[in-house]
Amino acid sequence: MNPTEIADALDVIAKAPFDAAEFGYAFADATDNARATIAKLRSGATNKSDLNGGVLLNRKFHYAPALPSDTAQTLAALRASKKTASAKPVILIATDGQMIAAEHPKSGDTLHCPFNELGTHFAFFLPAAGKDRYQAAEENPVDVKASGKLAKLYDAMMRVNPDWKQAERRHDMNLFMTRLIFCLFSEDVGIFTQHQFSHAVFSYGGNKGEHARDTIVSAFAAMNRPKGERSDLPAWTANFEYVNGGLFTGTIDAPDFDPVAFRYLRDCCDLDWKLINPDIFGSMIQSIADPDARSELGMHYTSVPNIMKVLGPLFLDDLDAAIDKAWDKASALRAQLTRLSKIRVFDPACGSGNFLVVAYRELREREIRLLKRLGELEANPQNVMWSSVSLGQFHGIEITDFAAETAKLALFIAEYQANARFADVFGRMPALLPLRDGGHIVCDNSLRRDWEEVCPPPVAEEEVYIAGNPPFLGDNARSPEQNNDMDFVLAGHLDAHRRIDFVSCWIFKAANYLRNRNAKSALVSTNSICQGQSVGALWPEILKNGLEIGFAHRSFKWRNNAASNATVMCVVVGLRNITKDRKRVFEGDLESEAANINAYLLDASDIFVEASSRSIFNLPYMEYGNKPTDGGHLLLTPTERLEILSRSPEAAPYIKRLMGSDEVINGIERYCIWVTDEEATNASALPPLKERFDAVAKFRASSKAAQTRPAAAYPHRFRQAQNWAREQALFIPIHSSENRPFLPIEWVKSDVIASNANLALYDSPIWCLSIIASRLHIVWIGAVCGKLETRYRYSNTMGWNTFPVPKFTPDQLDQLSASARRILKTRYQHYPKTIADLYDPDDMPDDLRQAHRENDDLLETMYIGRPFRNDTERLEKLFKLYAAKVASKGGK
DNA sequence: CATCCGACACAGA
DNA sequence: TCTGTGTCGGATG
Numbered sequence: 001m002n003p004t005e006i007a008d009a010l011d012v013i014a015k016a017p018f019d020a021a022e023f024g025y026a027f028a029d030a031t032d033n034a035r036a037t038i039a040k041l042r043s044g045a046t047n048k049s050d051l052n053g054g055v056l057l058n059r060k061f062h063y064a065p066a067l068p069s070d071t072a073q074t075l076a077a078l079r080a081s082k083k084t085a086s087a088k089p090v091i092l093i094a095t096d097g098q099m100i101a102a103e104h105p106k107s108g109d110t111l112h113c114p115f116n117e118l119g120t121h122f123a124f125f126l127p128a129a130g131k132d133r134y135q136a137a138e139e140n141p142v143d144v145k146a147s148g149k150l151a152k153l154y155d156a157m158m159r160v161n162p163d164w165k166q167a168e169r170r171h172d173m174n175l176f177m178t179r180l181i182f183c184l185f186s187e188d189v190g191i192f193t194q195h196q197f198s199h200a201v202f203s204y205g206g207n208k209g210e211h212a213r214d215t216i217v218s219a220f221a222a223m224n225r226p227k228g229e230r231s232d233l234p235a236w237t238a239n240f241e242y243v244n245g246g247l248f249t250g251t252i253d254a255p256d257f258d259p260v261a262f263r264y265l266r267d268c269c270d271l272d273w274k275l276i277n278p279d280i281f282g283s284m285i286q287s288i289a290d291p292d293a294r295s296e297l298g299m300h301y302t303s304v305p306n307i308m309k310v311l312g313p314l315f316l317d318d319l320d321a322a323i324d325k326a327w328d329k330a331s332a333l334r335a336q337l338t339r340l341s342k343i344r345v346f347d348p349a350c351g352s353g354n355f356l357v358v359a360y361r362e363l364r365e366r367e368i369r370l371l372k373r374l375g376e377l378e379a380n381p382q383n384v385m386w387s388s389v390s391l392g393q394f395h396g397i398e399i400t401d402f403a404a405e406t407a408k409l410a411l412f413i414a415e416y417q418a419n420a421r422f423a424d425v426f427g428r429m430p431a432l433l434p435l436r437d438g439g440h441i442v443c444d445n446s447l448r449r450d451w452e453e454v455c456p457p458p459v460a461e462e463e464v465y466i467a468g469n470p471p472f473l474g475d476n477a478r479s480p481e482q483n484n485d486m487d488f489v490l491a492g493h494l495d496a497h498r499r500i501d502f503v504s505c506w507i508f509k510a511a512n513y514l515r516n517r518n519a520k521s522a523l524v525s526t527n528s529i530c531q532g533q534s535v536g537a538l539w540p541e542i543l544k545n546g547l548e549i550g551f552a553h554r555s556f557k558w559r560n561n562a563a564s565n566a567t568v569m570c571v572v573v574g575l576r577n578i579t580k581d582r583k584r585v586f587e588g589d590l591e592s593e594a595a596n597i598n599a600y601l602l603d604a605s606d607i608f609v610e611a612s613s614r615s616i617f618n619l620p621y622m623e624y625g626n627k628p629t630d631g632g633h634l635l636l637t638p639t640e641r642l643e644i645l646s647r648s649p650e651a652a653p654y655i656k657r658l659m660g661s662d663e664v665i666n667g668i669e670r671y672c673i674w675v676t677d678e679e680a681t682n683a684s685a686l687p688p689l690k691e692r693f694d695a696v697a698k699f700r701a702s703s704k705a706a707q708t709r710p711a712a713a714y715p716h717r718f719r720q721a722q723n724w725a726r727e728q729a730l731f732i733p734i735h736s737s738e739n740r741p742f743l744p745i746e747w748v749k750s751d752v753i754a755s756n757a758n759l760a761l762y763d764s765p766i767w768c769l770s771i772i773a774s775r776l777h778i779v780w781i782g783a784v785c786g787k788l789e790t791r792y793r794y795s796n797t798m799g800w801n802t803f804p805v806p807k808f809t810p811d812q813l814d815q816l817s818a819s820a821r822r823i824l825k826t827r828y829q830h831y832p833k834t835i836a837d838l839y840d841p842d843d844m845p846d847d848l849r850q851a852h853r854e855n856d857d858l859l860e861t862m863y864i865g866r867p868f869r870n871d872t873e874r875l876e877k878l879f880k881l882y883a884a885k886v887a888s889k890g891g892k
Numbered sequence: 893c894a895t896c897c898g899a900c901a902c903a904g905a
Numbered sequence: 906t907c908t909g910t911g912t913c914g915g916a917t918g
Binding site for chain 1: 909910911912913914915916917918
Binding site for chain 2: 476528558613624786788
């Protein structure tokens with residue numbers, strides 16, 4: 001059962017009259033326990049409770065009925081129970097039917113709520129079903145504030161220095177911002193003496209910033225030279241530290257300041273940069289400096305919560321568990337300390353280094369924890385040594401030079417902050433300047449470069465973790481160079497490799513890197529790689545030769561602090577060599593354990609549903625709608641239709657009703673010009689049609705698609721006039737909302753044309769509607785078809801042609817037809833409500849809901865002799881039938 | 893020739 | 906500016 005099903009089941013209990021003797025078993029049922037388990041519990045054989053009327057299921061929950069208004073005391077009794085101590089339930093529940101008092105004994109978390117809100121608080125009870133709540137990390141508000149101030153400064157400087165906007169000066173601007181931030185940071189954390197840089201700027205920069213540029217240039221120049229070599233610079237520069245490390249080498253320049261820009265510079269100096277998060281600050285500079293190019297490579301910085309979605313399950317959680325286990329034994333703690341120095345993290349698309357910085361910081365934190373504990377356990381305090389985690393353990397590849405430079409700087413700042421924390425705890429800190437060489441950041445094309453050269457494979461005790469967020473690009477968005485890179489990586493290994501997302505190249509290279517090595521990988525990806533056609537195209541190749549998915553985050557919305565967020569749904573797929581270790585699935589803030597994680601990220605066997613051009617279960621032929629590719633000129637609003645008809649009434653026979661998804665779902669009226677080749681000459685004689693044909697021809701002639709240009713020769717026709725009904729048809733919208741309980745489908749007469757936003761069954765039996773509008777079908781489509789973000793995306797080849805049905809008898813087909821007509825009739829009784837109105841999840845009419853329930857019960861009984869209990873059971877059965885059918889076909 | 897997709901696109905609160 | 910929900914036509918095998 002998934003969390004929603006558990007919530008529903010708990011809600012049923014909450015809404016029913018309370019029965020103290022029955023509650024424990026009902027709760028066991030609602031939290032996904034097998035019938036046999038509940039039967040044994042009921043018989044008393046496995047009920048371990050030592051409380052009156054209590055039910056205790058080993059390791060799951062301990063329930064006891066409470067006297068009226070006495071839930072707190074009953075909860076206390078549950079807490080104190082000897083049996084609670086031995087059977088280790090994850091939930092304690094006391095209720096009198098009015099109030100509930102519940103507790104997680106491990107964390108001490110408690111819940112008090114009215115009984116009828118049991119379903120609302122389902123998340124609290126999920127641990128009883130083996131699902132844990134998952135805590136996501138939060139964003140740092142200081143970063144948000146700093147990026148706002150920097151953006152203001154940047155804009156002001158751009159107003160004063162319009163020439164810096166040009167592409168050839170962009171690098172100078174980026175460099176200036178990096179150096180400035182380094183100085184602001186350094187004077188706040190003690191690398192420079194306090195306020196050294198800003199003091200110089202505001203002492204010598206003039207009242208209104210008129211000398212600010214010269215002052216800053218002098219300061220930067222000084223930092224690039226040893227202290228004795230600054231005789232040509234102003235005397236005040238003598239005390240600046242020699243920074244080096246590459247940051248101040250090369251051209252040194254600064255923009256001019258006006259009073260406004262100078263004021264914003266002061267604002268930036270006033271910020272407390274000590275608290276800045278180096279995790280993402282490089283990305284912020286980039287997004288500030290290049291607001292037009294945020295969607296380009298490297299501009300999509302990953303927020304810390306999302307980075308932790310990767311690093312936590314990839315290796316930090318395991319590390320924590322190992323440290324906990326070693327907690328009381330010095331030798332075991334030392335082993336973990338050694339382990340820290342042998343962990344390497346590799347981000348093959350590192351941008352400005354966010355993942356590496358966070359990983360570094362997390363390792364240093366754990367090291368401090370270990371050393372502190374060792375200090376407590378061992379008498380000799382000299383055992384507290386210097387950090388053994390070095391920046392050299394961090395490897396990255398980044399294609400743009402500025403981002404690569406920023407990554408090095410960010411790692412340096414992270415190192416400084418970790419050292420400062422170390423000094424807080426142990427009272428020691430090393431010299432910080434001149435900058436030492438940082439992480440192994442290589443500026444190169446990650447898809448062309450040999451990864452083993454950048455991050456040598458692990459030897460002996462070493463562990464390598466590949467993490468990151470490579471770019472996502474679908475086949476319509478890639479440049480010719482990117483397609484070449486993709487061919488270079490994937491051609492010869494995957495069929496149809498150009499069909500899948502660019503990010504797949506990184507997944508493929510990561511899989512090859514880690515196979516048979518002490519290494520794991522987890523990359524943030526677009527969710528489309530785990531849906532529809534991508535599943536069969538990519539994953540069989542990835543998951544062969546000993547790899548498996550060790551953890552996965554199901555679809556989550558992309559979010560960061562950038563002003564305009566990218567709109568995309570992401571997943572994280574954790575790859576590893578096959579082990580017996582637990583497998584974890586994350587969905588929203590919920591975590592559960594899975595027996596297997598397949599490429600759809602479902603807890604099910606490794607199934608790859610393959611597209612088929614005809615139904616493998618002998619269902620009628622479903623076709624793609626008619627695709628205009630007309631630049632909008634063959635499609636008509638009702639108003640446009642009337643305009644044409646008023647100019648040329650003879651055009652009437654050439655205009656038909658047209659329906660796409662929006663028309664089916666929202667009852668919108670739309671028309672199209674529909675002219676056969678034989679009619680073309682007559683139709684072109686009518687001026688309003690001729691004008692539109694000319695516009696279509698022009699649009700098509702300038703298309704960059706090979707299939708479209710020739711269609712300029714027949715502008716009266718759709719590019720793909722696929723098919724249409726003789727008598728009647730069923731239209732199925734391809735894209736539709738994920739919130740409706742059933743898929744939209746409409747029955748139409750032959751005078752309506754389907755656009756390519758619909759799939760169609762022409763002149764097919766009406767029982768097809770009974771199937772497509774069923775719960776079984778929407779569950780199947782949701783599992784095996786692609787999605788538009790999280791919307792349903794219906795597919796004939798992957799959804800309909802693969803949909804398993806039993807062999808129906810003629811009598812059963814009659815029953816399904818009758819059920820389909822009942823649904824249609826019920827809908828018509830609510831005329832003029834649209835499908836969107838009728839299937840509003842919060843406002844579906846009772847009679848329609850009833851018609852669908854009867855339809856589902858009827859259909860499902862034909863599969864297993866009774867209705868299914870829940871969607872998990874539905875999907876299990878469908879997968880089983882599909883696998884059996886594929887096996888039998890393959891055997892022939 | 894017929895799809896499958898979109899670091900989306902766009903309307904309406 | 907955010908939320909809800911489906912257009913449209915290129916690129917692909």
